[in-house]
Amino acid sequence: MKCALIVAMGKHREIGKDNDLLWKLPRDMKFFKETTQGHTVVMGRKNWESIPEKFRPLPNRKNIVISRNADYKAEGATLITDLKELSQHIEEGQKCFIIGGAQIYQLALEQDMIDEMYVTLVKETFEADTFFPFVNWENWEEEDILEFEKDEKNPYSFIIKKYTR
Numbered sequence: 167m168k169c170a171l172i173v174a175m176g177k178h179r180e181i182g183k184d185n186d187l188l189w190k191l192p193r194d195m196k197f198f199k200e201t202t203q204g205h206t207v208v209m210g211r212k213n214w215e216s217i218p219e220k221f222r223p224l225p226n227r228k229n230i231v232i233s234r235n236a237d238y239k240a241e242g243a244t245l246i247t248d249l250k251e252l253s254q255h256i257e258e259g260q261k262c263f264i265i266g267g268a269q270i271y272q273l274a275l276e277q278d279m280i281d282e283m284y285v286t287l288v289k290e291t292f293e294a295d296t297f298f299p300f301v302n303w304e305n306w307e308e309e310d311i312l313e314f315e316k317d318e319k320n321p322y323s324f325i326i327k328k329y330t331r
């Protein structure tokens with residue numbers, strides 16, 4: 167089973183610090199919401215916990231949380247303990263999005279589960295403790311989806327690219 171991956175990262179692959187996002191970019195959040203709405207989102211436990219409770223589970227999406235702890239409670243989400251279980255929970259015709267964090271991205275890439283990536287490249291450097299894994303981009307076709315210049319609501323410029331193989 168193949169999934170898409172969706173991520174926003176800084177110039178040096180930064181994706182988080184202290185279990186939180188590094189920026190607030192409403193325009194990128196809008197893209198994330200529009201892209202994943204009506205589909206399944208798959209995230210690690212830490213990512214789940216980083217979402218403010220009032221927004222969990224992410225609305226209009228099937229939420230799947232992966233944790234090694236089979237007794238973990240993710241209210242409103244389906245819990246799995248291994249990405250290999252994922253195919254049992256994805257309905258026919260529904261797209262699956264891996265939404266993080268770093269360990270889950272790494273696992274999905276290692277297990278060759280990803281055939282599409284939506285990558286928001288924030289044109290800035292950030293202090294971070296969590297990074298997107300290295301990817302060999304040679305095997306991926308790149309397409310620009312949206313270029314956005316910073317404005318009063320979005321403090322950083324960014325470009326959203328779609329990679330397919």
